[in-house]
Amino acid sequence: MxxxxxxxxxxxxxxNGPISVTDYFALCLADPEYGYYRTRxxxxxxxxxxxxxxxxxxxxxxxxxxxVHAWQQHGTPENTQLVEIGPGRGTMMLDMLRVISxxxxxxxxxxxxxxVETSERLRGVQRVTLEAYSSKIHWHSDFQDVPxxxxxxxxxxxFDAIPIRQFxxxxxxxxxxxxxLDADDNLAFGAGIATIDPAxxxxxxxxxxEGMIFExxxxxxxxxxxxxxxxxxxxxxxxxxxxxxxxxxxxxxxQAVLRHEFDPPLxxxxxxxxxxxxxxxxxxxxxxxxxxxxxxxxxxxxFLFGMGxxxxxxxxxRGKAEQEQRAISLAVDRLAGAGEGRMGELFKVLAVSSxxxxxxxxxxxxx
Numbered sequence: 177m178x179x180x181x182x183x184x185x186x187x188x189x190x191x192n193g194p195i196s197v198t199d200y201f202a203l204c205l206a207d208p209e210y211g212y213y214r215t216r217x218x219x220x221x222x223x224x225x226x227x228x229x230x231x232x233x234x235x236x237x238x239x240x241x242x243x244v245h246a247w248q249q250h251g252t253p254e255n256t257q258l259v260e261i262g263p264g265r266g267t268m269m270l271d272m273l274r275v276i277s278x279x280x281x282x283x284x285x286x287x288x289x290x291x292v293e294t295s296e297r298l299r300g301v302q303r304v305t306l307e308a309y310s311s312k313i314h315w316h317s318d319f320q321d322v323p324x325x326x327x328x329x330x331x332x333x334x335f336d337a338i339p340i341r342q343f344x345x346x347x348x349x350x351x352x353x354x355x356x357l358d359a360d361d362n363l364a365f366g367a368g369i370a371t372i373d374p375a376x377x378x379x380x381x382x383x384x385x386e387g388m389i390f391e392x393x394x395x396x397x398x399x400x401x402x403x404x405x406x407x408x409x410x411x412x413x414x415x416x417x418x419x420x421x422x423x424x425x426x427x428x429x430x431q432a433v434l435r436h437e438f439d440p441p442l443x444x445x446x447x448x449x450x451x452x453x454x455x456x457x458x459x460x461x462x463x464x465x466x467x468x469x470x471x472x473x474x475x476x477x478x479f480l481f482g483m484g485x486x487x488x489x490x491x492x493x494r495g496k497a498e499q500e501q502r503a504i505s506l507a508v509d510r511l512a513g514a515g516e517g518r519m520g521e522l523f524k525v526l527a528v529s530s531x532x533x534x535x536x537x538x539x540x541x542x543x
Contacts (some may be wrong), residue, residue, distance in 0.1 A: 181210035181446030186357060194356035194366060197430065198395070201339035201450055206294075210446040213295050213337075226436075227333055228417070228476075228519060229268035232507035234492070236271025238483040239415065242527075242535070243272065243328045244280045246413035249533040253326040253411070256287040261319060261403075262334040263291045264298070266305035272330070273309055289313045290322045319402060327412035329403065335418050335459070336451040340393040342430065343372045345386050350377065353389065355442065363442040378424055389428040391452060400459050404466035407530040413471075416526045419519075420454030422473055429453035456524050463528045471527035472538035477512040477520030482537025485512060 185203060189195060195203075205212050228235040247256060258276075260269050269289065277284040289312045293299050299315055306313055316322055342353035344367050351367040358364035374381065377390060403414055420429075432439040434448035441450060456473050463470050474482075489508045493501040512520040527538055 179210070179444055179446050181207055182363060184210065185363065185445060186361070189355070189357055194354035194368060196368070197342045197353050197355060198339045200355040204445045204450045205337060207446065212446055212449055215446070227264055228511055229264065229271065229332065231510050232504070233271045234485050234488055234507060235511055236268040237275045237488060238480050238485050239268065239330055240272035240275030241279065241483050242415060243330065243413070244276055244283065246328060246529070246533065246535055247280065247283055249535060250326070250411065250413065252283070254286050255325050256283060257290055257322060257325045257327045258287045259290045259292065259322055259327055259329040261292040261329070261331045262337070263293055263302055266291070266302035268330070268332055270305055287312070291315050292319050292322065324410050327406060327410050329412065329414035331414070332417045335396050335399070335416065335454045336420070338393065338396045338399060340391045340430070340452050342428070343390045343392070345384055345388045347386060350381070350390055365442070378426065384426055388426050390426050391429060391455070393455065393458070396454070397458065397462050400462040401466060404463050404468050404528060407528065408466055408468050411530055413527060413529040413533070413535065416459065417476065417523060418454040419522045420456055420524060422456050422524060424455050424457045456526055459526060468528050468530040469532040471529055471535050473524055473526040474538065475521050476523035476525055477514065479525040479537060480512045
């Protein structure tokens with residue numbers, strides 16, 4: 177079985193030769209005709225995956241509490257810009273705004289909300305979700321279009337959807353991994369000519385076996401740098417949540433998900449979600465390079481429990497029927513538990529600030 181985008185990619189390869197993993201990744205998600213995010217609403221039970229805000233309101237509430245705390249630690253500045261990049265259905269923003277309105281009415285009254293979203297289809301969903309706050313909300317296709325001013329920013333599962341480059345170790349060093357055609361005219365991985373600067377590889381690269389994959393993400397670095405430069409200029413805090421690893425290493429993390437099941441990355445281009453794990457050490461390196469504060473990086477479980485998800489879940493369950501109490505408990509386990517099907521350890525939370533502030537549950541990092 178093939179897909180319209182697969183046929184389009186095959187034609188490109190026949191005309192110009194193999195394409196990089198980065199170009200394949202970008203086409204799968206953002207091709208104007210057949211790109212995954214251009215043609216469907218991928219979220220929820222009827223889509224291909226469920227994000228943390230869709231699991232429970234508790235997730236967005238904890239982030240809302242964190243951003244209120246950050247605003248207070250920054251000295252309660254007026255005219256705050258609340259920004260979400262890649263806001264999905266708008267569910268997380270809805271939960272954050274509800275908490276902000278309760279905990280910090282003056283912040284809620286004066287802030288402007290900015291949704292950075294390239295998909296017209298998802299913008300329509302977000303408008304419905306956030307109808308009660310419509311007078312506060314502005315949509316942008318590019319983060320650079322968000323007005324300047326003190327910024328509180330949240331990005332959940334943004335970086336995993338930004339394309340990566342892959343390099344595969346061969347007898348002559350690490351060569352860029354490409355997507356070409358095999359003898360049966362099917363999409364297949366292969367090694368290209370381009371190599372990587374050895375200085376960008378972890379120290380152990382010489383002892384890695386042939387066939388080992390190394391991933392680097394210049395596009396993610398650029399987004400992180402733009403985000404940090406904004407905070408350095410205007411002041412504020414950003415919180416980034418995604419699945420990935422805290423230490424740069426080797427391994428192939430390119431993955432596709434179709435109807436809540438893993439799918440071979442080359443099997444259904446345009447119809448399956450394509451992602452890869454986020455290198456949080458690399459993002460932290462960018463923040464330090466820009467010269468803003470790295471508050472820290474921790475497991476999602478530690479962040480959520482540190483923000484009080486246990487107490488909030490107990491309050492939410494109080495007086496509810498047993499079935500509802502069980503649903504709340506299961507949601508907390510999925511968001512903060514460890515092991516297969518749970519997000520607590522796989523997902524990490526990174527926070528950066530400018531100027532430097534102390535933000536719980538992170539502990540100050542001493543250089």
